[in-house]
Amino acid sequence: MLLHKGETLFRQGETGPLYHVRKGLLKIIRIHEDGSPILMNIIVADEMIPHHSLITHKQYHGTAIALVTCEIDVIPSRDWYDTLEQNPQKCLDIALLLQNKLRMMQQRIDQLTQTSSAEKLRSLQQWFELYIGPAALEDVLTQDEIGQLIGLRRETVNRLLRAQAAGGR
Template sequence: MGACTQQSNFCSYQNTDVFSKKTFQYLENLMYSKKVEKDHHLFVDNDPADRLYYLKQGQIKITKMNEEGKELVLYIFQAGDLIGELGISTESRYSYSAKATRTCEVGIIQQKDLETIIWQHGEFAVEFMRWMSNMHAITRSKFRDLMLYGKKGALCSTLIRLANSYGIMTPEGIVLSQHFTNTDLAELIGTSRETVNRMLSQFKKDGAVIISDGTIIITSLEYLKTACSCENCSIEICRI
């Protein structure tokens, strides 16, 4: 599974890195595979939360729709990530949707099977709790940045997270290996594309970013960190 580097990829961390090779094998033994076509849903808001998904290939976007019909992107999961949550009862349901942004292959783990290995293997239970704690910490930190530091702070925080998830170190700066439009960025912070346009224009004037043929290059990570009062969270928390 992934690890951070300082020369090629800025970071290749997956949220399953909290599991040891031995305990992750328990999960792999439970999985059965499913293909999810691009733009199809893995699950939708209010579906039963009775299984987990291991993303073997592709990309999954987790979204929540507000009362005005505007979509907020909560997470973007990559190959190697574990998706979902363990319901506290058989009636638990998802409060968000998961959509494939490209063709995916996922491993599906039923809750009843997951509960069995939690009961049988204490080391797995500890690592699973650590995974859940990390996912909750990611969510808390994202909402903290949005609530405390406004749209500018939220955008700066999002660019840092994107750098940690997709950044490649180059002499010019940190190049995001995946293309993100201003609309994509707006969905990640719950604002309009026009607002993102204005903020990025200011960032460019301030020398913090370069945008070349739609590719974002971060030239001043310190500028972004200052704007969102960065707390230098660990790499497993500071990700998109």
């Protein structure tokens, strides 16, 4: 399946299949009761999602939206869970996949613990370059989403990006 930038793969609260992201980048947003969206996660190439349904089926925790054009394999839930029952090695594969995702999240936590706002932004930009280069972070995420990822207000992100542009980054 081909998913273009801005298209939705699945919505919060729905149930459905699992997905393997062959190529591309997705964001997972969660809509709170007041209607405000919060960026929860970034999904990169070669991930299986949703992570919380890799062992047992559960409703989608958030809404998945393509940040760039994505190539995605749809994996019917029943086929996935039948394979797990028949192939214990697949459970080790899932454990390794989740371990890699945990390590990625640890890198994101490290970004949040940087001492300065400017360093938080630089760390996130460097992390994103691994997955979206040569596009700039601010070409893929809004300033509000960038702020949500690194614990800063949109206004602070705006000021930092302006300062980077003026200083040549």
